[in-house]
Amino acid sequence: MLEFGGAVTEVSLGAPAPMAGSVLAIGAFDGVHLGHQRLIQAAVADGWRLGLQSVIWTFDPPPKVVFGRAAPLCGLEEKLTRIARLGPDLIVVIPFGPSYAARTAAQFIADLTRISPRHIHVGADFRFGARQSGDVALLAEHFPVTLAAPVCCAAGETISSTRLRDLRTRGECGSALMGPEAALICAPSGAHMTLNLHHREAMDGWN
Numbered sequence: 001m002l003e004f005g006g007a008v009t010e011v012s013l014g015a016p017a018p019m020a021g022s023v024l025a026i027g028a029f030d031g032v033h034l035g036h037q038r039l040i041q042a043a044v045a046d047g048w049r050l051g052l053q054s055v056i057w058t059f060d061p062p063p064k065v066v067f068g069r070a071a072p073l074c075g076l077e078e079k080l081t082r083i084a085r086l087g088p089d090l091i092v093v094i095p096f097g098p099s100y101a102a103r104t105a106a107q108f109i110a111d112l113t114r115i116s117p118r119h120i121h122v123g124a125d126f127r128f129g130a131r132q133s134g135d136v137a138l139l140a141e142h143f144p145v146t147l148a149a150p151v152c153c154a155a156g157e158t159i160s161s162t163r164l165r166d167l168r169t170r171g172e173c174g175s176a177l178m179g180p181e182a183a184l185i186c187a188p189s190g191a192h193m194t195l196n197l198h199h200r201e202a203m204d205g206w207n
């Protein structure tokens with residue numbers, strides 16, 4: 001459980017308990033940059049509007065990191081802290097490794113179904129399932145999907161974790177793309193807060 005300004009965000013490591021209705025945003029969210037924040041805020045706002053739990057469904061480590069295509073921008077604690085500040089009711093953290101990556105698109109849709117999404121927010125390039133076989137068109141066959149408009153920087157370029165990784169390689173922090181609390185990410189390691197994650201035992205539970 002994480003608390004900011006009186007708002008409480010629960011964290012489920014692994015399969016969440018079944019829910020009767022929810023609003024969802026899904027993604028790796030490495031760095032929780034301004035584009036991610038807009039997506040997450042849209043889900044939180046919809047949750048309020050519809051009277052449903054807002055759920056942020058993410059993966060740890062980010063799939064690109066697991067597949068060796070990127071180095072992570074931040075660790076799980078920083079990511080959870082930055083997401084929780086945006087006020088969702090629940091963050092689902094899927095331990096991402098070879099066995100989860102092998103789940104088919106249909107199995108992933110079944111995973112989502114257990115929390116009864118009434119609305120899902122993703123970007124147009126969202127992919128899921130083994131070998132990235134699922135796309136937003138398939139997702140939209142099963143749930144109402146809202147596609148996020150790309151959030152760009154002042155220079156008009158789309159913000160992405162990839163861009164931030166490139167900036168970091170050049171020794172820049174990219175704080176203008178990170179928004180509030182960028183310092184958390186940009187701080188030297190060791191300055192991170194420690195979370196007490198109570199849900200380690202919930203790592204199993206997939207059918």
Ligand SMILES: Cc1cc2nc3c(=O)[nH]c(=O)nc-3n(C[C@H](O)[C@H](O)[C@H](O)COP(=O)(O)O)c2cc1C
Nearest residue numbers: 027028029063101103108126127128129130131132
């Ligand atoms: C069940 C499942 C299986 C996945 N399998 C693969 C995979 O085989 N190869 C891959 O590169 N990414 C795989 N991914 C990662 C997705 O392509 C994608 O990175 C993830 O859904 C997060 O979306 P995002 O990258 O838009 O944040 C998988 C994702 C899910 C949910």
Ligand SMILES: Nc1ncnc2c1ncn2[C@@H]1O[C@H](COP(=O)(O)OP(=O)(O)OP(=O)(O)O)[C@@H](O)[C@H]1O
Nearest residue numbers: 027028029035122123126148150151159160161162
């Ligand atoms: N600038 C952005 N504006 C709106 N949505 C975004 C933006 N960047 C990412 N998203 C969306 O957020 C979700 C999570 O994205 P993801 O974690 O893959 O971030 P990313 O910045 O695209 O990462 P990477 O550069 O490593 O591919 C996806 O649905 C993606 O489409």
